[in-house]
Amino acid sequence: xxxxxxxxxxxxxxxxxxxxxxxxxxxxxxxxxxxxxxxxxxxxxxxxxxxxxxxxxxxxxxxxxxxxxxxxxxxxxxxxxxxxxxxxxxxxxxxxxxxxxxxxxxxxxxxxxxxxxxxxxxxxxxxxxxxxxxxxxxxxxxxxxxxxxxxxxxxxxxxxxxxxxxxxxxxxxxxxxxxxxxxxxxxxxxxxxxxxxxxxxxxxxxxxxxxxxxxxxxxxxxxxxxxxxxxxxxxxxxxxxxxxxxxxxxxxxxxxxxxxxxxxxxxxxxxxxxxxxxxxxxxxxxxxxxxxxxxxxx
Amino acid sequence: xxxxxxxxxxxxxxxxxxxxxxxxxxxxxxxxxxxxxxxxxxxxxxxxxxxxxxxxxxxxxxxxxxxxxxxxxxxxxxxxxxxxxxxxxxxxxxxxxxxxxxxxxxxxxxxxxxxxxxxxxxxxxxxxxxxxxxxxxxxxxxxxxxxxxxxxxxxxxxxxxxxxxxxxxxxxxxxxxxxxxxxxxxxxxxxxxxxxxxxxxxxxxxxxxxxxxxxxxxxxxxxxxxxxxxxxxxxxxxxxxxxxxxxxxxx
Numbered sequence: 001x002x003x004x005x006x007x008x009x010x011x012x013x014x015x016x017x018x019x020x021x022x023x024x025x026x027x028x029x030x031x032x033x034x035x036x037x038x039x040x041x042x043x044x045x046x047x048x049x050x051x052x053x054x055x056x057x058x059x060x061x062x063x064x065x066x067x068x069x070x071x072x073x074x075x076x077x078x079x080x081x082x083x084x085x086x087x088x089x090x091x092x093x094x095x096x097x098x099x100x101x102x103x104x105x106x107x108x109x110x111x112x113x114x115x116x117x118x119x120x121x122x123x124x125x126x127x128x129x130x131x132x133x134x135x136x137x138x139x140x141x142x143x144x145x146x147x148x149x150x151x152x153x154x155x156x157x158x159x160x161x162x163x164x165x166x167x168x169x170x171x172x173x174x175x176x177x178x179x180x181x182x183x184x185x186x187x188x189x190x191x192x193x194x195x196x197x198x199x200x201x202x203x204x205x206x207x208x209x210x211x212x213x214x215x216x217x218x219x220x221x222x223x224x225x226x227x228x229x230x231x232x233x234x235x236x237x238x239x240x241x242x243x244x245x246x247x248x249x250x251x252x253x254x255x256x257x258x259x260x261x262x263x264x265x266x267x268x269x270x271x272x273x274x275x276x277x278x279x280x281x282x283x284x285x286x287x288x289x290x291x292x293x294x295x296x297x298x
Numbered sequence: 299x300x301x302x303x304x305x306x307x308x309x310x311x312x313x314x315x316x317x318x319x320x321x322x323x324x325x326x327x328x329x330x331x332x333x334x335x336x337x338x339x340x341x342x343x344x345x346x347x348x349x350x351x352x353x354x355x356x357x358x359x360x361x362x363x364x365x366x367x368x369x370x371x372x373x374x375x376x377x378x379x380x381x382x383x384x385x386x387x388x389x390x391x392x393x394x395x396x397x398x399x400x401x402x403x404x405x406x407x408x409x410x411x412x413x414x415x416x417x418x419x420x421x422x423x424x425x426x427x428x429x430x431x432x433x434x435x436x437x438x439x440x441x442x443x444x445x446x447x448x449x450x451x452x453x454x455x456x457x458x459x460x461x462x463x464x465x466x467x468x469x470x471x472x473x474x475x476x477x478x479x480x481x482x483x484x485x486x487x488x489x490x491x492x493x494x495x496x497x498x499x500x501x502x503x504x505x506x507x508x509x510x511x512x513x514x515x516x517x518x519x520x521x522x523x524x525x526x527x528x529x530x531x532x533x534x535x536x537x538x539x540x541x542x543x544x545x546x547x548x549x
Contacts, residue, residue: 013547045549053381053548069388080385086378095312099379100307103386143382147486211434 001065002026003151003182008059019045021206022059026197027184029061031073032177034197035075035186035215036288041205043186043222046080047155050184051080064151075104079144080153084136084160089129092137093120096128097146106147114142119168131140141172152176154185158192169291170196194284202291214284221282225263226257228276235272236294242266250276254291302396310404314401315373319366322407326358327412328419329495335423343429349438352420356445359412359464360500362479363405365451365470367456370401372466391540394461398454398536405453409446409546441504444521455496456534461539493518497528 002169004027011020020042027033035043036155048054050061050166051231061067063079071077087096097111116119116136131139137160144152154173158166173196186191198219202210210217229235232251244257255263260279267274282290310316334351335343343351371394374380387393417434424431434442456473463469477497485492492498502524519527 022442048547048549051385053384055545055547074388075386082385083378083381086381088309088373088377088379090313090315091314095308097313099305099308100382100386101300103383105301233546 001029003029003064004184005062006046006050006059007061009046009049009056009061009170010058011042011049011054012057017132019206020056023203023206023208024059025199025201025208025211029182029183030177030180031198032173032183032185032196033199033201034193034284035201035203036190036193036284037186037188039188041188041203043188043203044155046106047080047082047153047176047184047186048155048201049078051078051082052059053082059119073104073106073147075149076106076147077149078151078153079149080155081137081140081144081157082153082155084133084140087128087136087139091280092125093131093135093142094124094125096139097143100143101146104147110146110148114145117145117172124201129175134162134165137161147227150181152181152183152185154183156188158187158189164194190284190288199282202288210287213229218282218287221287222256224280224282224286225258225260226278226280227253227255227263227274227275229253229267231272234270235267238266238270238272239263299392299396302392303400303462305367305395310370310400315369316366316404319362319369321469323359323362323412324415326355326362327353327415328355330354330358331416331419332423335419335427335546340427340429343424343427348420348424348429348432349434349441352416353413353445356409356412356416359409360442360449360452361474361477363453364456364473366408367401367405367453368460368469368473369456371397371457371460372391372464372469376466377465385427392538394457394536394543397457397461401425401457402450402454406446408451408453409449410483413442413445447525448500448528451503451525451532452497452500455500455528455532455535458535458539461543462535470544494527496528496531497533499524503528 002078007024009020010018012018023042023046035047037043045054048066049056050063052067056199061223064071068074088289091099094111096113097114098108101108101111112121115124118141120135120142123135128136128139137157141154141157142152158169163170174186175188176183185193185197197214199212200214201208203298227235228251228253232248232253236246236248236253237256238252239258244255258266260277264274264277331352331354334354338351374383383393384390420431459473460469481492481495481497484495485498493502499519502519503521518524
C-alpha cells in the first residue's frame, strides 16, 4: 500500500495564483523521494496540503490510508519539517519541543532523544532567538522526529546548513530509510539530494513534470558530451548549425544531441583542435533542465 | 484535552510574556494605591471609598489582561508556532477552546492576585496614615468575586478576538481604540445602545450604572444578565473564529 497518495491535487490562492495544478503521485514505503523544483514551484503548498495545513481547492490526499487530521496522534505517525522559523524566539529549544510533545502526548524522553539525534543537546536550554539558521533547521528536524514517525515530510531541510551539515543530513536520511521509514524531502538545490534519493518528483509552476526512480529517469535522459577546445566558439557554431544544443563557458562546451563520436568528427572536419572529449551521464540538474525545457517548449 | 491544557500551560510558563504582563499588572495595582494613600486627605481614606481607592488600578489590570489574551492567540501566528500547534492538534476548534479556558483561568488568577496585592497595600499603608484598615465585608467580597470573573471573561474575549483577527498589532490597537474611545462615545450619546456593547457589558458584570452624556445613569443590565451576555459575546466570537480558522490556510 502506498504511504502517500495524492490524486488530482490542486490549490488556487485567490483568482490569479494556481500554486498546484492537478498533481497526482504515490509514495511507496521505505523510500526516500526527492520533491524537486525551483522556488515557487508549488512544493511547500503540496507538502502543507498533505498535513491539512492548507485546504486543497481540488483533489484528494491520503497519508497512511487516511487524512492527516484523522490519524490518531498524528505526530507519532507523520513527522513534518515545514517551517524552521516556527518557534517562539523567547522559548528555549527544549521547551519548544516539550510544547509539541505535550500537545501530542509524546513522553519527554523522546525530546532528549530527538535533540541528541540532531546533535543539539548543548544548545537545548538556550532561547531560540540565539540560534543560527542551521541550528533552527536542526531544531525543526528534531520536532519532526519527536514522535518517532514512520513517515517524514521535510521541506528544504538543508536550508541554512553548512556543507558539513548537508553531509550529516544525507547520512541521517539514509539511516532513516534503512530503518524502513518513508521520507519525502523537497529541495530546490538538485545536487543536494541527488546522492540521497531513490525516487524523484519534479514539479514546476504547479505541474508535476516527472515521477519515478532516479536511476530510470537519468538513464532515459540524453547524455551530455563535454568538450574543451581553444576554438570553442568556432566549434559551437559548427554544432549549432547541425542542430545540437550547446552551452559554452570559456573554452568548455556542454553538448546535447550528437554523440561524442559525432562531435569528434564535426571538430575534425572543421579543423578544430580538441583538448578534451568525454560523454557524461546527465546529472539530476541536467535531467531537470531537460524535462522542464521540453515541457516549456510543448 | 488534558494534554492540550498542559501544553498551553507550558507555553505560558516558557516565555517571558506572562511574566512581563504580571509585572505590569502588579505595577498598575500597586502604584495608584500607594500614591492615593500617600496624597489623599485622611478623611477621604477613612470614608466609604477606601476600597475603591485601594483597587483603583484594577480597571487597568483588566485592559492588560485583554491585551494578554490577544497576544496569546495572535502570537501563535506572529511567531509561526501555529504550524506546530496545528500539526500536533489538527482539530483546530480544540486548540481555540483550550486556549479560551486556560486564559480565562489565568485572567481570574491574575485579578485575584491584584486584589490581594491592593488589600495588602491597604493593610500596610493605611495605618501609616493613621487610618484603620477595615476587613472587606460580604458586599466587598461579592464585588471582588465579580471583578475576578470579569477579568477571566475579558482575557478569554481577547483570545477569541485574536483567533478571529490574527494580526497582532491591528487586533491590539483596534480593540483598545474600540474599548477606550468608541464605546465610551456611544455610551455618552446613546447609552441604551452602549449598555449592550461588549466592554460595557463586561463592566456591568461588576458595576451596574451606565453613564450618559447628560450625567445621568441609565438602567443597564443586571449582574447575571451582563454575565450571560458576556458569555454570549465570547461564544459568538469564538464560534466565528473556529469556523473561519478551520477554513484558513496556514502558509
